[in-house]
Amino acid sequence: MLEGRRGAVVRVALLLAAIVVLPLVVRPVVASEIWIFSIAAMALNLIFGYTGMLSFGQATFFGLAAYTAGLLMIHWQAPLLVVLAAGTLVGALAAALIGYVCIQRVGVYFIMLTFGFNQMFYFIAYKWTSLTGGDDGLPGIPRPPLALGPLGIRLDTSVRYYVFVAAVFLLAFYAMKRVVDSPLGVIFQSIRENPGRAAAVGYDVKRYKWLAFTIAGGFTGLAGVLYSMMFGIVPLESISWIISGDIVFMVLIGGIGNLYGPLLGAAAFKWLSETVSIVWERWPLILGVALVLVVLFLRGGLVEAFARLREATAGRGAEA
Amino acid sequence: MNLALLGGAVLNGLVTGMLYALMGVGLSLILGLLNIPNFAHGVLYAIGAYVLVSASKAFGFLGGAVAALAVVAVLGALIEWGGVRRLYRVHPDYILLLTFGLSLILTEAIILVWGPVGITFQPPALLAGAVDLGVTTYPKYRLLVMVVTGALVLACYLFVTRTRWGAIIRAGIEDKDMAAALGINIRRVFTLTFAAGTGLAGLGGALMAPVRGLLPTMGLDILPFAFVVVVLGGLGSLPGAILAGLLVGVVQSLMTAIWAPGADASVFALMTLGIIARPQGLLGQR
Secondary structure, three states: OOOHHHHHHHHHHHHHHHHHHHHHHOOHHHHHHHHHHHHHHHHHHHHHHHOOOOOOOOHHHHHHHHHHHHHHHHHHOOOHHHHHHHHHHHHHHHHHHHHHHHOOOOHHHHHHHHHHHHHHHHHHHHHOHHHHOHHHOEOOOOOOOEEEOOEEEOOOOHHHHHHHHHHHHHHHHHHHHHHHHOHHHHHHHHHHHOHHHHHHOOOOHHHHHHHHHHHHHHHHHHHHHHHHHHOOOEOHHHHOHHHHHHHHHHHHHHOOOOOOHHHHHHHHHHHHHHHHHHHOOOHHHHHHHHHHHHHHHOOOHHHHHHHHHHHHHHHHHHHO | OOHHHHHHHHHHHHHHHHHHHHHHHHHHHHHHHHOOOOOOHHHHHHHHHHHHHHHHHHHHHHHHHHHHHHHHHHHHHHHHHHOHHHHOOOOHHHHHHHHHHHHHHHHHHHHHHHOOOOEOOOOOHHHOOEEEOOOOEEEHHHHHHHHHHHHHHHHHHHHHHHOHHHHHHHHHHHOHHHHHHOOOOHHHHHHHHHHHHHHHHHHHHHHHHHHHOEOOOHHHHHHHHHHHHHHHHOOOOHHHHHHHHHHHHHHHHHHHHHOHHHHHHHHHHHHHHHHHHOOOOOOOOO
């Protein structure tokens, strides 16, 4: 990674270029999915990569927000921005409630609690068919136009929706960057590095963990809302541990504790699942093998792979 | 609800509860000793069931169950030896992710070998049918499963608390470095405990095959409940895991009889209440 101001400018320029180029390389629908899951992966990165808490239940907030958005639009024809705000709020509120219980424990207990809560909401969504449609999913979700003052911008084609998703992603990315770069972000990292010392210098570790978890819940909720409008249906899967696992996988394969890692991870994951799952329906097998290999040999993810590659080529250049 | 229905529900709960206790004991030992929540525990339970179905064709039901125990225990030992062991010096989160990856691989392997469709499996002819217990009639096979898993759980408890080997395991849970310094080959204890814990899950899967049938995702369905049992029971506490297992099983079964849609969610509500009231678990020390 390049350092300093020049590096930051280069990275942002690359990100903007990626947003423009991506829908030309993959289908716009897949491109939208990549940025949606980038938001969710960014959120997990805040609590896992920066604060040191591995949550295995992010689909709880993703799914709750998706169902909330879907129901608001189906039953009350709620406008787009209201739905986005509502989903974000539901994600944050749910994370505040669930997080309060989960952060009482650390390490493996924390992980199992987040996983357990995820399953609880999954079973509720699965059994409460009159509300959620159960196994069949919640269909018939409209995609309301974006109303900016008197202007109503229709988002009916997948390209238009892509532009909207990319814009929301950029706003979310900027917000996340502000959080991470702020003094608050430094406190989060100090908790990751050494919770005991963070407490000793006067920070209320539990409160900051709770805050990080809640912020992440809000971001994940935002992603869930965007997902619900994507295919006009909220599948039961959106609240299942499968999505939770996918999000963990994206962060891990991209590189944890780096602002851009989760974006790389989400892109690699969605692109792979899109190409491989068409060829071979046993694609989770490849996913599992990839996960095992990353965990055993490349724990810094793609970001580390790039860094190693850069080092290797730089070393060769110096020799010549 | 009449008495027969209630009796049936409680018995069902005890059968499931004993299974949860068996899974919980294995998970709890692995968690206490190796400090990892074994995400592959569920899929190894499933593999036990599938091995029974294939092996019982050649060796009969009893042989099939033994094969399930042996195959899964060897698989567990291989997982510890080939993967988990390499990550002890790294953050425990990575071991969890490794077992998660293995869980995906093994679930797909089940689909490749035995197919994606569910299988039903009949209990041995000797144990078919039901017995009259006065209050209610109950399938013989389920009663046997309850007794056998109960005996296994008790045997585990006695093994860990009353034998020399158990003392070594407890020493490892208490302080790995000190145990190693006293000349105990702690690496071998890790491997064997992992093998034993997963082997019990495999045997549990085999025993439950005639009760619940087989599905490639059956392990993933049961895993969250096994986690709940461990969290609710308390870290490394075997009596805690047993108590929590029975509690979860009975609550789930009674809720199924009263209001089925809320049955699974009620288990997690129970866990939440437990964590708020006693963060260290029902019988946990820390």
